[in-house]
Amino acid sequence: MIIISSNFVRVKCTNCGNESTIFLRASTVIHCSVCEEILAQPAGGKARLVGCSILEVLDSA
């Protein structure tokens, strides 16, 4: 599990390989749009990445 400080990251689903950009301050669970795997769960204002690997950290500015 990885918690990082940027707001957006580009990730790859570990289940199906689909790439998506997720918002790390989301207050709800984020699912893969293809296979419904849980990609991130809210954890105290930051998302905790659980079912994906980070491809790129995007600068929110």
Ligand SMILES: [Zn+2]
């Ligand atoms: Zn997936």
